[in-house]
Amino acid sequence: MQANILLIEDDAAFRGMIEEALKARNYEVSAAGRAEDGISIAGSGAFDLILTDVKLPGMSGVEAIPKLKEAAPDADIIVMTAYSAKETAVEAVRQGAYDFFSKPFSLSELDVVIRRALDKRRLQNEVVALRETLRSEGPSMRILGDSHPMREVKALVERIAPLDTTVLVIGESGTGKELISDTIRALSGRSSGPFVKVNCAAIPEHLFENELFGHEKGAFTGASNAQPGKFELAHGGTIMLDEIGDMPLPIQPKLLRAVEQKQVERLGARRPVDVDVRIIAATNQNLQERVRDKAFREDLYYRLSIAVVELPPLRQRKSDIPLLAQHFIKRINATIGLPVKSASPDALAALKKQDWPGNVRQLANTLERAAIHAGSDIISAQDIASALGGPKPTMADGDDIDQGAIDLRTTMREVERNLIVGALTRAGGLQTEAATLLGLTPKNLWAKIKKHGIDPKAPH
Incomplete structure (x- = not known):
């Protein structure tokens, strides 16, 4: 690794030995015997690292920091x-030193210390470069789609990302709420801070408060040590509360306090803890309906929905399907190693005829299955039909699709029910497998099964 190093050491023999060893490792080295001389040299060149002894004639190494x-x-x-x-170590670090180690030391120990410092510097430079690239390109390179609804989403994300305000991301399952949250955080002033993600639907109600806000030692049986919650872990950065609509009602007042007062209180604590976090909440539910049903606090809803990003379902932006398909095919090629290059025009037409209740996630899963079925490096319409579990479609405009497939003239409710029934039948009643086929989570599939009154064991 190339680096420009300044060495400040008053012992001429020791200085010469270290300088020779560093040059043998292909570092550029400048040397000085006094702190004052080192300071003068430091100001005349671009140095990556400065090694200085503490005990120097005149100004000490710590005083020189x-x-x-x-x-x-x-x-x-x-x-x-x-x-x-x-x-001495504490004072050196307090003055701004990155690291501290003692003589005598071996050259291998010196190598470790230098490489650690240079690796840290390299990673910091990479983060800065990536952040600048992202800022210059904006959301356009991360959020795929050129349809009118997606252009509006990108413009909104670009406006609100730099603002240190709470954001609510709304959209059906599989529309890309996590990607939007990641992009907002990456474009914000908190991009270098922690990013903590919490799935509110996956936490048992009795553990919710401890998970979010932590506990003190002895707060309950088994609490042998104090533990910070997710909010404290996100201090100085961003916390994403996914599936916020599933948050239990008794926890919501404490979340409201965290949002409004920037304070949380651990279980068993006597006083609150200040937290500096930006909150991004996401949901596939209609929170206004949840408010009317008394299942979600109205004051919390208004506090979370200061900036709202509403993602369109894939059925409302089908013109984006070719772009999305090519992106997923490239990803499949890179991650799985399948030699698939593209989808045929007929395959893309078949994809556009679907209504995608599982949205972009379902499209990605379908293309992965189709790539596995594909007999060549081009995904065909038959491959898409096989991946969807239905017969080969008739591609002429206006033709009906064969028996068991989707009638595009039915209502959206019937379309959704037919797809769920078909997936359950193909999966032999196994809901987890049916959810995978549809690109849904098992929890979301179960909710849709209940909505349509479907018997999973005998879906017909």
């Missing part, structure tokens, strides 16, 4: 000393 940081603000400083007192 602020001046070295001023002269070379981008360089990390590592202090080396034979005086390994804890107070």
Whole structure:
């Protein structure tokens, strides 16, 4: 790894040995015997790393740290000393040193310390470069789609991402709510902070408060140690509350306090803890209906919905299907290793005829199954039909699809019911497998089964 290193060491023999060893490892090295000389050299070049002894004639290495940081603000400083007192280490770090280690040391130990510092620097530079690339490209490179609804979504995301305000992302299952949340966070001023994701539908009600807000030692039987909750872990960054509509009603007042007052209270605590987090909530439910049904607090809903991103279902943006299909085919090729290059025009037409109750997630799953079925590097209409579990479609405009497939003239409710029945039949009544076929979560499939009054064991 190429790097420009400044070495400050008053022992000429030791300095020469370290300088020679570093140059042998292909580092560019400048050297000085006094802190004052090192500061002057630091200001005249672009250094990645500064190694300085503590005990130097005149100004000490620790005293020189602020001046070295001023002269070379981008360089990390590592202090080396034979005086390994804890107070010296603490003071060096307090003054701005990145690391601290004691003499005598082996060259292999020095290698580890230097590589760790340079690796950290490289990763920081990569993060900055990626962030700048993302900022310059905006959501267009992350959120796929050129339909009018998706252009509106991208424009909205670009406007609200830099604002440090609460965001509510609404959309059916599989529409890309997590991708939108990731993009908002990546384009925000909190992109370098922690990003904590919580699936509210996956937490048992009796564990919800502990999961979000943590507990103190002895708060309950088995609480042998204090533990921070998700909000504290997200301090300085972003927390995503997925499936917020499933949050139990008794927990909602405490969430409201976290939103409004930026405070949480651990179980068993005597005082609240301040937290600095941005909240992104997401749901596939109609929260206004949940409010009317007294299942969701009205004040919490209004506090969460300051900025709302509503994602269109795939059936409302079918013109995006070719672009999405090509993206997923490339991903399949890269991750699974299937030599599939594209989908045929007939296959794309077949995809456009579907109504996709599982949305983009279902489309991705369908293409993966079709790629496995494909007998060549081009996915055909027959491959799509096999992946969907139905007969080969008739491609002429206006033709009816064969028996058992979707009648495009039926209502959306009938379309959804027919798809669920077909998936359950194909899966032999196994709901988990049927959910996979539809691109749904088992929980969402169960809700739809109840809505349509379907018997999973005998779906017909």
